[in-house]
Amino acid sequence: MYLWERSRATAAFAAILLIGAAAPARADEVEQVVNGGFDGTADPFWSTAGMPIALTDGRACVDVPGGTTNRWDAAIGQNDISLVAGETYRFSFDASGDAGHVARAITGLAVSPYDTYFEQSPVLGDVQHYSYTFTASASTEQGQVAFQIGGSAEPWHFCVDNVSLVGGVPPEVYVPDTGPRVRVNQVAYLPSGPKGATLVTDATTALPWQLNDKNEKIAFKGTTTPRGIDVSSGQNVHTIDFGKFARKGAGYTLTADGETSRPFDIDGKAYEKLRADALKFYYTQRSGIAIRDDLRPGYGRAAGHVDVAPNRGDGTVPCQAGVCDYTLDVRGGWYDAGDHGKYVVNGGISVWELLSEYENSHAVRKIDLQIPESGNRTPDILDEVRWELDFLLKMQAPDGQVHHKIHDQAWTGLPLLPDQDPQPRELHPVSTAATLNLAATAAQAARIYAKFDAAFAARALAAARRAYVAARTNPISYAPESDGVGGGAYNDSKVTDEFYWAAAELYLTTGEKQYATDLLASPEHTADSFGSGAFDWASTGAAAKLDLALLPNRLPGLNTVKAQVTAGADKYLAIQKAHPYGVAYAPANNMWDWGSASIVANNLVVLAAAHQLTGRDRYRDGVLTGLDWLLGRNALNISFVTGYGEVNAQNEHSRWYAHQLDPALPHPPVGSLAGGPNSSIQDPLAQEKLAGCVGQFCYIDDIQSWSTNELTVNWNAALARLSGYVAELH
Ligand SMILES: [Ca+2]
Numbered sequence: 001m002y003l004w005e006r007s008r009a010t011a012a013f014a015a016i017l018l019i020g021a022a023a024p025a026r027a028d029e030v031e032q033v034v035n036g037g038f039d040g041t042a043d044p045f046w047s048t049a050g051m052p053i054a055l056t057d058g059r060a061c062v063d064v065p066g067g068t069t070n071r072w073d074a075a076i077g078q079n080d081i082s083l084v085a086g087e088t089y090r091f092s093f094d095a096s097g098d099a100g101h102v103a104r105a106i107t108g109l110a111v112s113p114y115d116t117y118f119e120q121s122p123v124l125g126d127v128q129h130y131s132y133t134f135t136a137s138a139s140t141e142q143g144q145v146a147f148q149i150g151g152s153a154e155p156w157h158f159c160v161d162n163v164s165l166v167g168g169v170p171p172e173v174y175v176p177d178t179g180p181r182v183r184v185n186q187v188a189y190l191p192s193g194p195k196g197a198t199l200v201t202d203a204t205t206a207l208p209w210q211l212n213d214k215n216e217k218i219a220f221k222g223t224t225t226p227r228g229i230d231v232s233s234g235q236n237v238h239t240i241d242f243g244k245f246a247r248k249g250a251g252y253t254l255t256a257d258g259e260t261s262r263p264f265d266i267d268g269k270a271y272e273k274l275r276a277d278a279l280k281f282y283y284t285q286r287s288g289i290a291i292r293d294d295l296r297p298g299y300g301r302a303a304g305h306v307d308v309a310p311n312r313g314d315g316t317v318p319c320q321a322g323v324c325d326y327t328l329d330v331r332g333g334w335y336d337a338g339d340h341g342k343y344v345v346n347g348g349i350s351v352w353e354l355l356s357e358y359e360n361s362h363a364v365r366k367i368d369l370q371i372p373e374s375g376n377r378t379p380d381i382l383d384e385v386r387w388e389l390d391f392l393l394k395m396q397a398p399d400g401q402v403h404h405k406i407h408d409q410a411w412t413g414l415p416l417l418p419d420q421d422p423q424p425r426e427l428h429p430v431s432t433a434a435t436l437n438l439a440a441t442a443a444q445a446a447r448i449y450a451k452f453d454a455a456f457a458a459r460a461l462a463a464a465r466r467a468y469v470a471a472r473t474n475p476i477s478y479a480p481e482s483d484g485v486g487g488g489a490y491n492d493s494k495v496t497d498e499f500y501w502a503a504a505e506l507y508l509t510t511g512e513k514q515y516a517t518d519l520l521a522s523p524e525h526t527a528d529s530f531g532s533g534a535f536d537w538a539s540t541g542a543a544a545k546l547d548l549a550l551l552p553n554r555l556p557g558l559n560t561v562k563a564q565v566t567a568g569a570d571k572y573l574a575i576q577k578a579h580p581y582g583v584a585y586a587p588a589n590n591m592w593d594w595g596s597a598s599i600v601a602n603n604l605v606v607l608a609a610a611h612q613l614t615g616r617d618r619y620r621d622g623v624l625t626g627l628d629w630l631l632g633r634n635a636l637n638i639s640f641v642t643g644y645g646e647v648n649a650q651n652e653h654s655r656w657y658a659h660q661l662d663p664a665l666p667h668p669p670v671g672s673l674a675g676g677p678n679s680s681i682q683d684p685l686a687q688e689k690l691a692g693c694v695g696q697f698c699y700i701d702d703i704q705s706w707s708t709n710e711l712t713v714n715w716n717a718a719l720a721r722l723s724g725y726v727a728e729l730h
């Protein structure tokens, strides 16, 4: 089995929402709320101190005090609610409030540990009816329905009426809105590149299609190629090839079978912006520094985890109990994903891929990322990666091994800005994988940063050598799968690939024979490293081979490594050719992995490497065709990149880009790559809405779906390198 998943604790509840959807009544529906209409009295509802309930026109109203911090600092609710695990409930109410204010409506446990079983945070205005359904997975007689309305700087007015929690409601069936049946890259095709589209249809014989320009004049036409049933989606599909049309322009559409696609451009410019946006993503992921609003309008925030309350801070972090007797200063680095954890193995692969983009591109050195270090004499991409490298170096233990990760003691809820996280922080045990991640990336950094900061380069190389020796001394310290409370486990018990990768980077930097000897003796050297997915945080053999193949070195028998890279690329090309959506990824049994969008992107990076190695057009064309899937030519008709394409992912799971939960917070920044379809749907929301999903359909753009729709530093590194390659093609 392919090791990909960040094992995580599963939440103890399931939730589903449908605004305004009235489920059909059933005989066994039971009202759980007493006096939800506030008839003559507010009893048995309670409210927090200093905020008495007034009955106004038969509704319950309160003057919410200003100056509170948390949503739960001001609330109205009712206790003694009964919930039965597995039952579906409809939670509904009428609410109003001063425009723009938010009520967090919850069903949860009224006693410690105050679990939340369901929550929604509608933005209020004039009176509106709200209705949601969810399925309880815990049984209790001590449930609670509440409206949490604190957290506002200024006072405001809130009213609620007709509060209802009805049990025995049939669950809603979720049907995604997939728009027109003609599926295209919603961003842009390169004028000189291939241009493919996919038509979903019942027809089994060829159909005419036409390309229209922005004035709706026919620019080109042809007939479709029937492709039968696509395994990855279960759909009957045709493909459309308009690659011979090469006229630049904006606002083109494709029409076939009575359906017209979403608009797209024929132009390469978008990819220059995308490559920069994909890199700019890292600044707003930074820990340990205030994010400047002048550099990222709408994203400014206080520094996270710098030892200012309520943060416990990352300045003197102890280990988990019994793990070590020292503390480390591990401030800085990037937050890994939508949580506040920092993980060496995921940071390591991200650093590698971004530095790899740097080593393979001259143009990227000139890109202004609008970060505090812009305008100094170091390329911004290196300044940004340095923020993470300094953190990785701090994670090295006194004996040369490296701590696997540092994160909160317990999982936190959403939304939660980094500087508001109250959880204690802990270092987790050292691991061989983390130690080798530092060896690989610090060795890579040593050769790249030497001309900008010789002292740093020397320090990095010394740390890399020390880590490599420490890993050889401790070769089987595996991070356990069970260590997934408060942060992802990132467990990996196969580290021959990490040993190979570290030896490769040390060899490329130093040219020393000892590292060549280790490379040639490694079982990875002759193994096929190009599996269903090429490389990721747990599988680094292919990453090493790309660097050995592309960078100057004198490794004996190097041609066999180059041949492995092109053989891997040929395998992905063959998969793509057979795929009617042009995907260079065909997981066994159509079980799409966690983070599939980044797996697709990284397989395309292998094609790009083969293009660099051989100059053959078919690899370049494969990259471009594969890109189309990420940007809208897919079963869901959605671009997995925020801000790119007419319909794009914008509610990725994050504690601070949590606009879906709090309108005062932003969406994820443009250029964020969503996780993408994940057949295992580990989160409760996906389990509710996507049960029984086929391949490509196992995705939902909802902030609660952390297993299909998170964002991470390693996934964006794949997008950055891929879009960087594409940006330089035209
Ligand atoms: Ca009433």
Ligand SMILES: [Ca+2]
Pocket: 373, 374, 375, 376, 377, 378, 379, 380, 383
């Ligand atoms: Ca700079």
Ligand SMILES: [Ca+2]
Pocket: 492, 493, 494, 495, 496, 497, 498, 538, 539, 540
């Ligand atoms: Ca591994």
